[in-house]
Amino acid sequence: MNLGPRLLSVAKFVPKGSVVADIGTDHAYLPISLVENKIVDKAFACDIHAGPYQVAQKTILAAGVSSQIDVRFGDGITVLSPGEVDVLTIAGMGGALMVDILSKCPRVTADLKGVVLQPMNGAALLRSWLYQNGWKIDEEDLVFDEGRLYEVMHAVHGHTAMPEDILMEIGPMLWQSHHTLLRQHIENLLFQSKRVLTGMASSEQAKQSEKYSFVLEKIKELEARMQCL
Ligand SMILES: C[S@@+](CC[C@H](N)C(=O)[O-])C[C@H]1O[C@@H](n2cnc3c(N)ncnc32)[C@H](O)[C@@H]1O
Structure with a gap:
């Protein structure tokens, strides 16, 4: 499974050997690639809509990785049990929806080692929510894909000083690292x-x-x- 630059950027934040759940997986390209490239041995591909859920099942079957990817149908992380996964990836949806998903099951998020988020919009709202809810962003990336610039962030549990409001817009780690695409x-x-x-x-x-x-x-x-x- 060959990923485009956007999902490749998300994939690179997934630690080797972790158990990952991709929320809003659609075709399940991301978890399939993570398994095929031996980044993870076990993954969950989750989606709320029947169409993408069925497509994910078919793509996973065709790729021959059904024994390693569990496909779950339902809203966000409500389909997961506490302790079942180490890392969440949520890509290709709005920041407000990501906040909604992350807020819903504190017992699941409490056990996570990290979350990788690629919001299509509302990144500042998402960053503010993370800092106000016991998360801190430790790495960020910017990536061009088909002429559009995408933001990707990795967050872990922890308290730190709240960045200035303007850095919630820009991305505190993008600013700190002087990312090559910052301008x-x-x-x-x-x-x-x-x-x-x-x-x-x-x-x-x-x-x-x-x-x-x-x-x-x-x-x-x-x-x-x-x-x-
Ligand atoms: C635009 S696609 C993104 C697919 C893939 N993650 C990517 O970045 O290419 C958004 C997917 O999120 C799913 N979705 C939307 N809200 C969701 C929710 N609350 N829980 C799980 N999946 C959701 C949709 O059904 C859709 O398949």
């Missing part, structure tokens, strides 16, 4: 924020709102960070 990433964040501001600028009421001030401040801080690169 493009901040340019993207600036582009998105400026688009939101332009959309609001035609309404006097919107310009008086807290959201407008928040976005304006975010743009100033992102521009200041760009000057430091």
Whole structure:
């Protein structure tokens, strides 16, 4: 199973020898690749929808790895028992949905050694939730795949000082490591924020709102960070 750059970046955060559950697995490409490449011996491929669940079963069967990958049907980590897995991978969905999934079963998340998350949006919300709920991000990556830049983060249990708000947007470890794609990433964040501001600028009421001030401040801080690169 050949993964694209996005899922390869997620895979590289999975420690060798761990038991992994891929939540929202769809075709199960990620757990199949992890097993085929002998990164893990045992994996769970989990999905809430019948279509992807059935496709995952078929793909796993065709790849000849059914004895090593358990396919589970249901919502997020509710399909797992405490202590059953070491690591979760959750990729290709929004940050808010990831927060919902991670919040649902504290008895399952308590036993985890790490989580690998690749949000399609809402990364700042996800990072804030992690820091407020006993997690800290220890590594992050940026990867280009088919012309789009993706954020990937690895978090472990632990308490640490809450990063500044602007680093929740950028990614504290991306900033700390001076990631090679950091400039493009901040340019993207600036582009998105400026688009939101332009959309609001035609309404006097919107310009008086807290959201407008928040976005304006975010743009100033992102521009200041760009000057430091
Ligand atoms: C866009 S696909 C991403 C597939 C794969 N993880 C990837 O990154 O390429 C999102 C998948 O998440 C599943 N999903 C959405 N909400 C879920 C939930 N609460 N629990 C489990 N799976 C979920 C969907 O059915 C879908 O198969």
